[in-house]
Amino acid sequence: MTMISSCGRGTSFSCFSCLALLLVLHCHQINRIHGQKSDSALTVVENTDGGGGGGGDGEEEKEEVNLKVVQPTEQWQSLKPGQAVPAGSHVRLNLQTGQREVRLGEEQLKYWTQEHQRDTKETGSFFSPDELKQAMKKIKEDLNPVSKDPDQQASIYRPLEELKRDMAQLDLLLETDVQIMRRLLEQFNSSNSTAEQRMNILLELEYLVHQVDNAQTLCSMGGLQVILEGLNSSDLRLQENSAFVLGSALSSNPVVQVKAVESGALQTLLTVLAIAQPLRVKKKVLFAVASLLRNFPYAQHNFLSHGGLQVLSELFRADGGGVLRLRIVTMLYDMISEKELISQAGLDLVLDAAHDERVRQYSKVSLDGELLEKGWCSLVPQLLESTEHDYREKALRALLAMAPMCLDQYRSDSSLMDSLLSLRDQYQHMVQSEMILGEENSYFTELVELIDALQVKMKTK
Structure with missing residues (x-):
């Protein structure tokens, strides 16, 4: 108050001096408050450019306060x-x-x-x-773990040979599929290998030959001959696994199919089927036969000329469980359908040399006459006696495919007529039950349609 009144009277302090003194006292009070522990927000002042007031030395200024x-x-x-x-x-x-x-x-x-x-x-x-x-x-x-340094980025991607050298120092080895198959064949042929080890080797090979290139490479290494020797082994487990490897290598692989026929694989497979064998062995051998015949008319022709249908008919009659029957009927249906599709394609497409050759090869497959001669027109209907819907479906499709050659026998077979009528009533009832539940286009509707189609063919003269 004294300073204010003095300022007003124009005595020793001027008005400007009074204001300056008040500002100094206010700053002193602020500094005293900031000297205490504060709960206020953290403030950090950082001078990184070395310019601006205060510090002419270019050093960072930081005001650190523990908050x-x-x-x-x-x-x-x-x-x-x-x-x-x-x-x-x-x-x-x-x-x-x-x-x-x-x-x-x-x-x-x-x-x-x-x-x-x-x-x-x-x-x-x-x-x-x-x-x-x-x-x-x-x-x-x-x-951002990856450095933007080009040298460090380049070090992430290294050549395969360099990685192999580094892993060799760590007692590790990178093997290609070709190297693995060569090593497995050497172990299989080794006199020190036990039957158990050979079985495991065959399972490893079966996994590898699903790739088309691997299957072809295995044949070029002599692996096909090793597999055929396994089929002739007295050890049933080796027979089963060898057939499994062969079937997988043949699947959708024309190169291996040709080499197998040339190596006599078809005769070996038929011989194994003709000899009394456990069911598990016959299932794998049938798998190999089906893989060899699929889309390969030359193999189908050899199959018929070597009495393949006679071998299958004996298997069909001896199989009481129906597992082999299903596989055999499916195989026959595939063969009939392939030949029919080739002949139909020739009516609509512009023929080329490759198609003409396939038609010529399929014309040598006298499947219709062989099926009729070996009694398959009466064998296939027996599969309808199964309680499995899938078995019945396969039988109905095969009967429709065989109808052009078997109609006369179908019409004279009273048991077949009774079976069709009974099955139609059963499946029609199932269809109606499903319609009540709001289900349409069911599997059973398809079975009814197959039965109707077969009955129409049998009534048509």
């Missing part, structure tokens, strides 16, 4: 007035409570270790700006 920082969690928590939050935190305003809430994301939270939390408890939960900056720097480095 109370909110404890990070995965859940939203209320943020009290004056509390600081680490960089990277998610902050929102809760419209229901009117309070600010904070949460850390997963990437940031994983750096908030238990050890760090214990340290903060001991120090009163205060963090310096450098600590927060280092944590965020670590997060950014982990989020």
Whole structure:
């Protein structure tokens, strides 16, 4: 008050001097307050360009104040007035409570270790700006682990030969499929190999020959001859696994099919089928025969000329369980359908040399006459006696395919007529039950349609 009145009277202090003195006192009061521990937000001033007032030496200026920082969690928590939050935190305003809430994301939270939390408890939960900056720097480095340095990026991609050398030093070896198959054949032919080891080798080969190139390479290595020797083995397990490997190698692989026929594989397979063998062996051998004949008229011609249908008819009659019957009928249906499709394609397409050759080869497959002669017109209907719907379906499709050659025998077979009538009533009832439940276009509807089609053919003269 004295200074104000003195300023007003124009005595020893001028008005400007009075204002300056008041400003000094105010700054002193601010400094005194900032000297105490504060719960206000963290403020960091960093001068990185070396210019601007204050420091002419270009060094960084930092004002570090230890402030109370909110404890990070995965859940939203209320943020009290004056509390600081680490960089990277998610902050929102809760419209229901009117309070600010904070949460850390997963990437940031994983750096908030238990050890760090214990340290903060001991120090009163205060963090310096450098600590927060280092944590965020670590997060950014982990989020971008690949260096932008071209030399480091190039080191990630290394030639295969270099990797092989490095792994050889670690007693590791990278083998190609060709090397693996060569090693397996050597082990199989070794006199020290046991029957159990040879069985495991065949299973490994079966896995590899699903690839077309591997199957062809195995043949070129002499593997086909090894498999055929396994089929002639007295060990039933080796016979079974050898047939399994052969069937997988032949599937959709014309190159291997040709080599197999030239190597006498078909005769070996038929011989195994003709000899009394356990069911598991015959199933695998039938798989190999079907793979050899599929889409290969030359093999089908040899199959018929070597009495293949006679061997299959004996198997069909001896099989009481129906498993082999199903496979045999499916195989016959495929052979009939292939020949029919080739002849139909010739009516619509412009013929080329390859198609003409296939038609010529299929013309040599006298399948119709052989089926009629070997009594298959009366054998296939026996599959309808099965209780399995799938067995019946395969039988109906085969009977339709054989109808052009077997109609006379179908009409004279009273048991076949009775079976068709009984099956139609059964499946029609199933269809009606499904329609009540709101199901349409069911599997049983398809079976009814197959029966109707066969009955129409039998009534047509």
